[in-house]
Amino acid sequence: MFHEGLENIMRSRPLPSVLSTTVRAAVPAAALALVLAGCAGEPEPASADAAPEAGFPVDVTACGHTSTVEAAPERAVTLNQGATEVMLALGLADRMAGTAYLDDPEPAAAWAEEYASVPVIAKEYPTREELLATRPDFVYASYTSAFDPEVAGPQGDLEADGVASYLSPFGCADRADIPATTFEAVWDEIDAVAIAFGVADRGADIRAEQERTLAELGDEGAGAGLDVLWYDSGDKTPLVGAGASGPQLVLDAVGATNLYADVEDGWADGSWEEVVAADPDVIVLADASWSTAAEKRAYLEKDPVLSQLTAVREGRFATVPYSMGTPGVRLVDGASTLAEQLSALP
Structure with missing residues (x-):
C-alpha cells in the first residue's frame, strides 16, 4: 500500500545531540544531533590534496544511528517526498544523484523545475541494486522502510560501503x-540536513521565513470558530489527523478546532458515527497518490448518511496535498493553503 501504512505513524514522528561551538554559531542550538567529528585542535593533513573540507567531517545522528559525513555530499539520493523536498528547499538539487517515491500525485510546484533535473530512479522504492547504481555518497529518507534490506539496506551496511x-x-x-x-x-x-551539506545559513533562512508566516496566519485566524475533520483515507473507517500530528499543527496555525484533537496520536481510526454526531463545519481532504481528494469527496457525496453532513451538503471542503500535512518543509505551506481556502468558503 503506502510506506507500510506510512510506518503507521510517521504518520506518527533526533534530536539534539550536542553541536560543536562552530556549528552552534551557524544554527539554532536545538538543531538535530550533529557533532563536529575529530580531535580537538587542528589536525595536520597528510598533504595539501588531502586537506579536509572546511567544517567537515560532521557526524549526523538520528534514530539511534550515526553517520560520518567526511565532506559535503555531491551524489545524494532521497527516498520519500519529504526528504526530497527538504533537499530542494535547501537548493541542493545539483547535489542529488537520484530520488524516488512521491506521496502526492505531483511534485511541489514551487520546485518543479529543480525536481525535473533530478533522476527518478523508481516510482516507489528502488531495489538496492538500482540505488547503488547511482553511486550515492549520502542517502536521506523519511521512513524507516527505506532502509529495508531490499531497498537501501540497513544504514550500517551503507556505512560499511562508505x-x-x-x-x-x-x-x-x-x-x-x-x-x-x-x-x-x-x-x-x-x-541538520543543511549542516550535513555545508549550507547551514539556508536552513536558518527557511526557519526565519516560516516563523514569520506562522505569525501572520495567527493574526489572520482564518479558521477561528470552525470545527474541522481532517480526512486522510479509508471509507468504512476513516483515517483522520489526530491531536499529535501535522494536521493538528496546521489547524492550530489557522485557529481551527480539530474534531480529533483529543486523540493523542498522529493518525488514528475515526468513526463515521462520531463524525455524524459532531457534524463538522469543514472537511479537509488530504490529496495523496494512493487516496485522492476527489475520490474521498465522491465517497462522501454518494453515501446516503454522510452526504447529509452540513459540510458535504454545502460543499465546505478544503484540499491539502498529503505532503503539506506531514511534518516537513511544506507543513507551513499547508497552513497557508488551508487558510486561503477557509477564507473563500461560503
Missing part, C-alpha cells in the same frame, strides 16, 4: 525516538 545516511527523526522505527510533532522539530531536521 555511504552516509540520515533517517528523518519523524520516521524512526522505535517510537520512543520520535520527537513530539512541533514546528520546532521540523526546523531542527532541516537544520
Whole structure:
C-alpha cells in the first residue's frame, strides 16, 4: 500500500545531540544531533590534496544511528517526498544523484523545475541494486522502510560501503525516538540536513521565513470558530489527523478546532458515527497518490448518511496535498493553503 501504512505513524514522528561551538554559531542550538567529528585542535593533513573540507567531517545522528559525513555530499539520493523536498528547499538539487517515491500525485510546484533535473530512479522504492547504481555518497529518507534490506539496506551496511545516511527523526522505527510533532522539530531536521551539506545559513533562512508566516496566519485566524475533520483515507473507517500530528499543527496555525484533537496520536481510526454526531463545519481532504481528494469527496457525496453532513451538503471542503500535512518543509505551506481556502468558503 503506502510506506507500510506510512510506518503507521510517521504518520506518527533526533534530536539534539550536542553541536560543536562552530556549528552552534551557524544554527539554532536545538538543531538535530550533529557533532563536529575529530580531535580537538587542528589536525595536520597528510598533504595539501588531502586537506579536509572546511567544517567537515560532521557526524549526523538520528534514530539511534550515526553517520560520518567526511565532506559535503555531491551524489545524494532521497527516498520519500519529504526528504526530497527538504533537499530542494535547501537548493541542493545539483547535489542529488537520484530520488524516488512521491506521496502526492505531483511534485511541489514551487520546485518543479529543480525536481525535473533530478533522476527518478523508481516510482516507489528502488531495489538496492538500482540505488547503488547511482553511486550515492549520502542517502536521506523519511521512513524507516527505506532502509529495508531490499531497498537501501540497513544504514550500517551503507556505512560499511562508505555511504552516509540520515533517517528523518519523524520516521524512526522505535517510537520512543520520535520527537513530539512541533514546528520546532521540523526546523531542527532541516537544520541538520543543511549542516550535513555545508549550507547551514539556508536552513536558518527557511526557519526565519516560516516563523514569520506562522505569525501572520495567527493574526489572520482564518479558521477561528470552525470545527474541522481532517480526512486522510479509508471509507468504512476513516483515517483522520489526530491531536499529535501535522494536521493538528496546521489547524492550530489557522485557529481551527480539530474534531480529533483529543486523540493523542498522529493518525488514528475515526468513526463515521462520531463524525455524524459532531457534524463538522469543514472537511479537509488530504490529496495523496494512493487516496485522492476527489475520490474521498465522491465517497462522501454518494453515501446516503454522510452526504447529509452540513459540510458535504454545502460543499465546505478544503484540499491539502498529503505532503503539506506531514511534518516537513511544506507543513507551513499547508497552513497557508488551508487558510486561503477557509477564507473563500461560503
